[in-house]
Amino acid sequence: MLDYKLLQACAEVIRHASFEKAARELGLTQSAISQRVKLLEDRLGQPLIIRAKPIVATASGKRLLQHYQSVRLLEHDLQDDLPDIPSDGGFGQVALAVNADSFATWFVNVPKCLFDEFGLLVHLSVDDESLNHEALLDGRVLGAISLRPTPMQGCRARPLGKMRYVMVVSPEFQKRYFSAGVTADALRSCPAVNFSHHDELQNQYLKTHFGLNPGDFPAHTVPSSQGFVTVAEQGIAYAVVEIHQANDALRTGRLVQPCDHVIERPLYWHHRTMKSKLLDRVNETILSEARRFLPAIDR
Amino acid sequence: MLDYKLLQACAEVIRHASFEKAARELGLTQSAISQRVKLLEDRLGQPLIIRAKPIVATASGKRLLQHYQSVRLLEHDLQDDLPDIPSDGGFGQVALAVNADSFATWFVNVPKCLFDEFGLLVHLSVDDESLNHEALLDGRVLGAISLRPTPMQGCRARPLGKMRYVMVVSPEFQKRYFSAGVTADALRSCPAVNFSHHDELQNQYLKTHFGLNPGDFPAHTVPSSQGFVTVAEQGIAYAVVEIHQANDALRTGRLVQPCDHVIERPLYWHHRTMKSKLLDRVNETILSEARRFLPAIDR
Numbered sequence: 026m027l028d029y030k031l032l033q034a035c036a037e038v039i040r041h042a043s044f045e046k047a048a049r050e051l052g053l054t055q056s057a058i059s060q061r062v063k064l065l066e067d068r069l070g071q072p073l074i075i076r077a078k079p080i081v082a083t084a085s086g087k088r089l090l091q092h093y094q095s096v097r098l099l100e101h102d103l104q105d106d107l108p109d110i111p112s113d114g115g116f117g118q119v120a121l122a123v124n125a126d127s128f129a130t131w132f133v134n135v136p137k138c139l140f141d142e143f144g145l146l147v148h149l150s151v152d153d154e155s156l157n158h159e160a161l162l163d164g165r166v167l168g169a170i171s172l173r174p175t176p177m178q179g180c181r182a183r184p185l186g187k188m189r190y191v192m193v194v195s196p197e198f199q200k201r202y203f204s205a206g207v208t209a210d211a212l213r214s215c216p217a218v219n220f221s222h223h224d225e226l227q228n229q230y231l232k233t234h235f236g237l238n239p240g241d242f243p244a245h246t247v248p249s250s251q252g253f254v255t256v257a258e259q260g261i262a263y264a265v266v267e268i269h270q271a272n273d274a275l276r277t278g279r280l281v282q283p284c285d286h287v288i289e290r291p292l293y294w295h296h297r298t299m300k301s302k303l304l305d306r307v308n309e310t311i312l313s314e315a316r317r318f319l320p321a322i323d324r
Numbered sequence: 325m326l327d328y329k330l331l332q333a334c335a336e337v338i339r340h341a342s343f344e345k346a347a348r349e350l351g352l353t354q355s356a357i358s359q360r361v362k363l364l365e366d367r368l369g370q371p372l373i374i375r376a377k378p379i380v381a382t383a384s385g386k387r388l389l390q391h392y393q394s395v396r397l398l399e400h401d402l403q404d405d406l407p408d409i410p411s412d413g414g415f416g417q418v419a420l421a422v423n424a425d426s427f428a429t430w431f432v433n434v435p436k437c438l439f440d441e442f443g444l445l446v447h448l449s450v451d452d453e454s455l456n457h458e459a460l461l462d463g464r465v466l467g468a469i470s471l472r473p474t475p476m477q478g479c480r481a482r483p484l485g486k487m488r489y490v491m492v493v494s495p496e497f498q499k500r501y502f503s504a505g506v507t508a509d510a511l512r513s514c515p516a517v518n519f520s521h522h523d524e525l526q527n528q529y530l531k532t533h534f535g536l537n538p539g540d541f542p543a544h545t546v547p548s549s550q551g552f553v554t555v556a557e558q559g560i561a562y563a564v565v566e567i568h569q570a571n572d573a574l575r576t577g578r579l580v581q582p583c584d585h586v587i588e589r590p591l592y593w594h595h596r597t598m599k600s601k602l603l604d605r606v607n608e609t610i611l612s613e614a615r616r617f618l619p620a621i622d623r
Contacts, residue, residue, distance in 0.1 A: 049537070049538040049539055050538065050539050051539060052537065052539040052540070116515065116542050120545075128548065128551070129550075133554060134558075136544060136546070136555060136558070136560060137555070137558040137559075137560050140515070140544070140560040141560065146515055146542055146543065146544050147544050147545070147546075148544065148545035149544075149545055149546050149547060149551075150545075150547065151547050151548065216415065216439070216445055228348075238348070238351065239348040239349065240348055240349050240350060240351040241351070243415050243445055244445065245435060245439070245445050245446050245447065245448075246419075246446070246447035246448055246449075247435070247446075247448050248448060248449065248450050249427065249450065251428075251550050252427070252448075255432060256435060256436070259433075259435070259436040260436075261435060261436050261439040261440065
C-alpha cells in the first residue's frame with residue numbers, strides 16, 4: 026500500500042505550488058517535506074514534482090493528487106459513519122473553483138450552507154474558465170463552475186441555470202450621455218468598464234445590439250465584479266452586469282437600466298463521477314442554491 | 325525618429341500580452357499588428373517580443389514600452405495646453421496597480437476623481453506586491469501601491485498612511501466560539517478565513533497575539549476582500565480585515581470586535597520620477613484620498 030504520509034506531503038506541495046506552504050500547512054519543516062517527496066519519488070521510480078518557479082506537478086504527480094483527493098473524500102464519508110475518527114480540527118474540507126460573477130451573486134450562500142450543515146471548511150479559487158477546468162482535471166478542486174456544457178473525461182456537467190446580463194448606469198450618467206437613448210454614437214463617446222473576463226461578454230453585447238467593435242468605445246478597466254457596480258453607481262461608466270449584482274441598486278434608484286437588451290449565459294456545475302456522500306451533498310447544495318436564483322436553461 | 329505607429333502596435337501587444345487583443349484595441353487585423361512589430365524589430369535589429377504563451381517582452385521591448393508610456397504622458401500634457409488635438413474618444417488614459425485591500429477601501433473614489441476632474445479612463449490591475457512592482461518597472465503602469473518603503477530605480481516612494489487590521493466576527497459566532505474570550509484554544513477549534521495575500525498578515529496576527537502557527541488553526545479560503553466581510557457576517561469564520569471594510573457592519577451590529585488587537589501596515593505610493601502635469605495630478609489625487617482615510621505613518 027502507498028505510504029500516505031509521503032503522499033500527503035507531495036499533494037500539499039502540489040496544491041500550494043510551494044514547499045514552504047506545504048510545510049506550514051502540515052506543521053513540518055521544509056526539509057522534512059522535501060525528504061518525503063524525494064522518498065515517494067524514489068519508491069515510485071519517477072519524478073512527481075518539477076522543482077521550478079512556480080513548482081509544477083508531473084503527469085504522475087497530478088494523477089497522485091487526484092488519487093489523494095479521492096481518498097480524502099472516502100475518509101470524510103467514513104468519519105460520517107464512525108464519528109469517533111478524528112478529522113482536522115473537527116472540520117472536513119472541500120475545494121471548489123468558481124467564476125467571479127457567480128461568486129459575487131448566487132454562490133454567496135454556498136460556503137455558509139456547507140459549513141453550517143456539514144461542518145466543511147470551504148477553499149474557493151476564483152479564476153477564469155480554463156484554469157478552473159485544469160484545477161478540476163488535476164484534482165485540486167472537487168468541482169468547478171463553467172460555461173461549458175460538455176463534461177470532461179471522468180466528470181459530469183449539470184445545468185445550474187442562466188446568468189442574465191443587463192446594462193446599468195447612474196441616473197446622472199443616463200441624463201448626461203444617453204439623453205437621446207442608448208445609440209452606437211452615444212456609446213462611442215462615453216466610458217464602459219472592462220474586466221478581463223467580462224470583455225468577451227461586453228464586446229458581444231455591444232456588437233450584437235449596437236454593431237460596435239472593441240476599440241470603437243472608450244473604457245475603464247476594473248478587475249472586480251463588485252467594482253463594476255461601484256463605478257456604475259459613481260456615474261463614471263456604464264456597466265454590463267449580472268442582474269443580481271445590480272438588484273439592490275436598481276430597487277433604490279442608485280442605478281437604472283438605460284436599455285432593455287439582455288445577454289444570457291448558461292452555467293454548468295462540473296464534478297468528478299465518483300461515489301461519495303460528501304460529493305453528493307456538495308452537489309445538492311450547489312444545485313439547489315443555483316436554482317433558487319437562476320432561471321432554468323432553455324432546452 | 326522612431327515610427328510611433330509601429331511602437332504603438334508593439335506596446336499594445338506587450339501591454340495585453342496578446343496580438344489578438346492589441347489588434348482589437350487598435351482596430352487593426354492581427355496580421356497588420358504582427359507586421360508592424362516585425363518591422364520595428366527589423367529596424368532596431370533586435371527582438372522585442374518573445375512569441376511564447378503568454379507573450380513576453382524582451383528587455384529591449386520593456387524599455388520601449390516605458391518610452392512609449394512616457395511619450396503618451398507628454399502627449400496628454402500637450403492636449404491640456406492645446407485642447408484642439410484630438411485624443412482617444414475625448415478621454416486620456418492612466419494605468420495604476422493597486423493592492424486588493426486598498427481597492428476595497430480608501431481607493432474606491434480615486435477612479436471617480438480622476439475621471440470627473442481630468443477626464444481620464446482608469447485602468448486598474450489588482451495584483452500582489454511583487455507583480456505590481458514589476459508592472460511599474462516595465463512601464464505597464466504609471467504608479468503602484470505597495471508596502472515597500474524604498475523606491476526602485478527611477479522611481480519615488482511616498483507615504484500614503486497606515487492600514488489597520490482588526491478581528492471581526494458575527495455576534496452569534498462570538499457567542500458560540502469566544503464565550504470565554506479569544507484564546508489560543510478557542511482559535512484552534514473555530515474557522516478563520518484565508519486569502520492568499522492575507523495569509524502573511526493573519527499568520528502574523530495569530531502568531532504575535534496568540535502564539536499560534538499556521539496549521540494550528542482551521543481556515544476557509546476566500547480570495548476576495550469583499551468575501552472576507554461576507555463570510556464573517558454569515559458567521560462561518562472570524563476574519564482579520566482592514567477596519568474600513570468592516571465599519572458599516574460594526575456600526576449596525578452585524579459584526580463585532582471580539583478582541584482589541586490591531587496590526588498596522590504602512591502603505592506607499594510608488595511612481596516614476598518624471599516631469600508630467602498628468603502624473604502630478606494623479607499623484608495629488610491619490611495622496612489626498614489616502615490621507616482622508618488613513619492615519620499617518622509613524623516616523
